[in-house]
Amino acid sequence: MYNIALNISNKNVLIFGAGRIAERKIKTIIDENCKITVISVNATEYIKALATNGKIRLMLRNGSINDVSKKYFIIFAATSNKELNNEICKTADSMNILCDNVSNHNTSNFISSASMKISGISISINTGGVNPSLAKILKGELYNDIMDGKNEFVKHIKYLLDN
Numbered sequence: 386m387y388n389i390a391l392n393i394s395n396k397n398v399l400i401f402g403a404g405r406i407a408e409r410k411i412k413t414i415i416d417e418n419c420k421i422t423v424i425s426v427n428a429t430e431y432i433k434a435l436a437t438n439g440k441i442r443l444m445l446r447n448g449s450i451n452d453v454s455k456k457y458f459i460i461f462a463a464t465s466n467k468e469l470n471n472e473i474c475k476t477a478d479s480m481n482i483l484c485d486n487v488s489n490h491n492t493s494n495f496i497s498s499a500s501m502k503i504s505g506i507s508i509s510i511n512t513g514g515v516n517p518s519l520a521k522i523l524k525g526e527l528y529n530d531i532m533d534g535k536n537e538f539v540k541h542i543k544y545l546l547d548n
């Protein structure tokens with residue numbers, strides 16, 4: 386896996402599914418100034434509230450590969466229907482659209498990392514799809530190590546940013 390940081394400002398983002406995992410993905414991109422469309426049979430309260438407040442477009446219906454379109458820069462296939470997620474990602478990949486299948490990294494052409502931002506500096510950890518839970522644990526441990534005051538990391542970052 387090749388690590389990059391993506392500028393999705395003003396890009397159209399399509400998310401299939403509006404459950405626990407889709408909600409987690411939305412929280413990682415909601416402040417990126419992108420245009421989010423969600424297609425899902427039902428949605429969590431958080432996602433419904435975003436739609437009510439005009440922050441995202443929510444279509445409460447079944448999704449299909451016919452929804453995959455070149456107008457989207459990036460897609461998350463995050464339904465509980467693993468077959469559908471596979472089909473969505475295969476279709477998106479054939480159209481050169483970035484797609485993350487949250488239920489099977491083998492059909493994804495990108496994956497999300499466990500990420501944190503400290504004083505404007507992003508740190509991301511991933512295991513190449515092998516052990517996402519480990520990525521989450523490592524992120525937590527690294528965060529605690531950085532913030533426990535015993536090292537100069539945060540002060541050093543602030544110095545670099547100010548000079």
Ligand SMILES: C[C@@]1(CC(=O)O)c2cc3[nH]c(cc4nc(cc5[nH]c(cc(n2)[C@H]1CCC(=O)O)[C@@](C)(CC(=O)O)[C@@H]5CCC(=O)O)C(CC(=O)O)=C4CCC(=O)O)c(CCC(=O)O)c3CC(=O)O
Pocket residue numbers: 409410413485486487488489490491495496497498499500510511512513514515516517518520521524
């Ligand atoms: C490939 C990838 C695709 C993607 O989602 O982008 C993927 C795939 C899968 N995850 C699964 C399980 C879990 N994932 C988590 C957690 C996270 N998963 C994330 C990323 C990724 N997960 C990508 C690879 C990243 C890497 O390689 O390191 C994190 C880091 C970032 C994020 O989600 O934004 C986020 C931590 C957020 C944070 O706190 O920082 C937990 C723990 C938990 O949720 O507490 C569990 C276990 C508990 C549970 O099952 O809930 C399953 C099995 C599903 C099943 O059994 O059906 C699959 C399917 C498969 O293995 O292919």
Ligand SMILES: NC(=O)C1=CN([C@@H]2O[C@H](COP(=O)(O)OP(=O)(O)OC[C@H]3O[C@@H](n4cnc5c(N)ncnc54)[C@H](O)[C@@H]3O)[C@@H](O)[C@H]2O)C=CC1
Pocket residue numbers: 401402403404405406407424425426427428429446447448449463464465466467469487488517
């Ligand atoms: N990548 C990750 O970090 C993780 C991924 N998963 C995987 O994520 C997937 C989703 O899990 P959760 O969000 O917990 O499930 P969930 O049950 O909370 O949400 C599933 C969503 O998919 C929607 N949906 C189902 N069929 C649909 C269809 N045909 N068209 C449109 N929307 C449809 C439902 O309406 C619901 O909003 C599962 O396949 C699971 O294997 C699970 C844990 C962690």
